[in-house]
Amino acid sequence: MSFVPGVPTWVLLAVSVLNLGLATIAVRRREVRGAIPFAAILICVSLYALGNAVRAGSTTLATYRIGSLINYVGFLGLPPTQLWFVLGYSGRDSLLDRRFAALLLVEPLVVFAVVLTAPAHDLMWTLDGFTRAAPLAIADRTNGPVFWLNLAYTYGMILASYFLLALVGIRRHRRYRVQVGLMLIGGLVPLVSSLLLVFGFAPLDALDLWMLDVAPRGSADPTSFAFTISGIVFVIALFRFDLLDLMPVARHTLVDEITDPIFVVDLDGRLVDVNPAATDLLDAEEAAIGRPASEVVPSYGSVADDGSGSGSDVVVETDDGERYFDSSRTTLTDRAGSAVGSLLIYRDVTDRHIVEERFQRLIERSSDLVTVLDEDGTITYVSPSVEKVLGYEPEELIGVNLVEHVHPDDREDILAELSEHVDDYSYAGSHAARILDAAGDWRIMEARAANLLDDPYVEGIVLNSRDVTERRRRERRLEHQNERLDRFAGIVAHDLRNPLNVAIGRADLLEASIDDEHAESVENVSHQLERMEAIIEDALTLARSGETITETTEIRLETVARDAWESVDTGEATLVVEASLRVESDSDRLRNVFENLYRNSVEHNESTDLTVRVDALSDEYGFYVEDTGEGIPEDEREKVLEQGYTTNQEGTGFGLAIVEDIVRAHGWRLSVAESDEGGARFEVECYETPVEKQPGAV
Structure with a gap:
């Protein structure tokens, strides 16, 4: 007979069944975040204990190898499942993407292949018979290099998981630290037990316990019993501290780490909890807890309590100046639906408020007009500068069709432009038209139009307009001046040059026929005439330059x-x-x-x-x-x-x-x-x- 069960086998089977039962409870609550990885850990522990149960009752090496194979399925699955659970518990499960998960499974799969083929090589271990027979069978085993590498990898992964778990306990507060502490104790007990065995210390040898796969030859290992203790501790954490409810994750992620202040108020209006951002706003958490919220929460009475979470503006004076918040209040209920308090969230919108205020002032103080039209040309918004430019109050123009204020001679072009491009959401163009101001005068406006009807934040045709009446008048005056200048240049070029040319010709004739006594005078006249010609040429050039x-x-x-x-x-x-x-x-x-x-x-x-x-x-x-x-x-x-x-x-x-x-x-x-x-x-x-x-x- 190849299998003779004894007390060790039945005890280990009980441990295996216990962990399977806990895993079943976790699976039934699979809708709770973290339940599935927790169940996976318990299944690995169950397989670990089951493999040891088979090995303890083995009478042949073939049966012993089957037990080792079952044992190592659980042993290799513990590091990745523990890391999976801890990442979810600590709110870091976003790190566990498909690529990272695949990398975690590479090492266990490779080692399992080595275990499966162990009889054909000595990379994992070699078995040379039994040093003790069933019902507590112990094989004479020599561990190979892959065994030690896998052991180092496994301990490293488990310690990394416990480190992340410890960080959660440090950063959380109040009763959640107790829950984390229980989980650390439950996990460290089997880890310490196995480490003692690996380094040659086996305090339970005298009890004739079963062999663990990681134990040196000839040592008895209490690790499976340690896993039983872990199961009991996790049961306490499960039922006493609602482990699978993962309340710490929700609070840590949604409350502690959120940058907006959060206040929890009970039915009597007392402040019962705050997050770190709210603490910074209040300056003193301990002094605020338990006091009426109306005394410590900024603008508490102005925050609407209609159950919809609708927002209202709150301004808070701080050492760094005014801060602006978009506040909302939501009623908190218990599982029966009864109100137990209120949750107030103050979303910091200071940067947005500054930007909005900046652009609002730029628009208000700009000499240009910003007008928004609907698809029919009706004015839905006009900037305050309309009062300075056209003399209207902004409210006078809201709801008025723009075409009503356009000069009759310009209306046809404006209407044609609006109807042509009303469905062209990428349209942008420039236009000029005469607009009637409040005093009854026509002002010439140049506008840059952009069709933003499809923009949900605008839903209109935007006109950026500028009064160019005075500029157009100056241009017309300049055109008239240029026309007069051209006429003057024509007079200079024709009416002055002709007599000048005659005078130069006469001077040349005089110079040829005059005596030496008057030669200098005639030469001087010729020189001055040439100078006059140069001045006329330069004047004409300057007039046109x-x-x-x-x-x-x-x-x-x-x-x-x-x-x-x-x-x-x-x-x-x-x-x-x-x-x-x-x-x-x-x-x-x-x-x-x-x-x-x-x-x-x-x-x-x-x-x-x-x-x-x-x-x-x-x-x-x-x-x-x-x-x-x-x-x-x-x-x-x-x-x-x-x-x-x-x-x-x-x-x-x-x-x-x-x-x-x-x-x-x-x-x-x-x-x-x-x-x-x-x-x-x-x-x-x-x-x-x-x-x-x-x-x-x-």
Whole structure:
């Protein structure tokens, strides 16, 4: 007969059945968080004890190996199931994803395969008969390397689980620490027992107990009885402290760790519990507990108690300033449905309040209008700035159709635009229309429209509008001035040039036929006539130089600079062009810039050794023209750009003014500085139209 049961076998079977019974209770309460992993632990303990029961009554090594196989199924399952349970109990079960669970099962499955094939190798152990016969059979066993590696892994996993469990007890408070303490005691008893055996200390040898798989050869092991003690302790924790109810997890996760203050008030209106966030708000938990909530809970009376948990605003003065909370109160009931108190939650919305207040003030103090229309064009919101811009109170326009305030000549376009894009939720466009203000005047408004009808926070067409009435008037005045200026330029070009040309021709005839006595006078007249011609040319150029540049092309700066040099009388001066840039510009106007800068350098300096250099600015967003002449004194650098200012009696004083007007017309900026050689330097910074460096340009 291969199996002879005795007292040890029946005791171990009783332990196995006891743990299965506890597992059954846990499974019946599987709807409770943590019940399933707890049941898995108890099943592993049951298998562990069952395997030892089979081994204790074995009379052959084959039966003994079957018991060892059953024993190791439970032994290998304990570390992952314990970690599974502790992660759930401590609120860290989110860590146990599929990948992590698979990693936990790798080591047990590999070791189980080694145990299953143990007769074919000595990696796990070798069995050389029995040192004691049934009913307390003990095999003569020598443990292999995989046994010790698995033992280290198992103890490490179990100790890690107990460490996490201990942290829960440290962080929890009051009666939950007792529950955690019982669980630690129940788990540590078999662990300590097995450690004593592994290191050669077997105090129960004299009792002739059964062998545990981890025990050295010849030692008796009380670990299975230790598991029985653990079962009893867990039963106490189960029924006395509601272990499977996992109340600590709920409180720890939903109350202790939540950042919003939570207050629990009983039916008499006394504060009975608070979380750490509420403690910080009250400054003293112990002094507050037991006192009327109306005395210690901020704005307690203003929090609605309608059972719906609806919120109300609460402002609390703290050392760091005002804090804003969205508060709610919920009635707490027992299992019978009777009210036992109230739960107050103060959700900190200080950051949101600051952002809302900031944007509210920006909207209120902005000179622009923000208007929201529904799909029919009815105004559902208008910013307070409407009073400043149009003279209406915001309430006067709510519910009014916008088209009613639009000029009759503009209504058709506005209606067509709204109807065309009312279903286009990505639509954005700009419009201009005349709007009737409160005084009965028409104001020209430019609006940027965005269709946000599908946005649940807006549900409308948003118009950002600006009053451009005065700007349009200025533009019209400027257009009239430009028209008059063009007419004046035409008069200068035609009516003044014709008599001037006649006078120059007559002077040339006089110069050829007059005697030496009057030659100097005639020469002076010719010179003044030529000067008048130069002034007329510069005046015409200046009149047109400030016009806005509307058409530009990509121009190679080096080419324009060299062409302009050829059209100016530069004497013996030298031009050095180092720039290799391309810029979007009006070619003729840019050439005029270089011509006037060249003339300025030549006319104000000796041209024998004069060098004029053109190159890009270091930031590659502009260029400069400089010379090696005498330069411009610092106190005169702003004056030289004024119309009519000149230090040369032969000059017109318009050249640099023309340069500045053309530069501004491009949207650029002109500044006067000093070159490295002490000469004049004119820098053109191209803000509106960046200049690109083209190293390979030809």
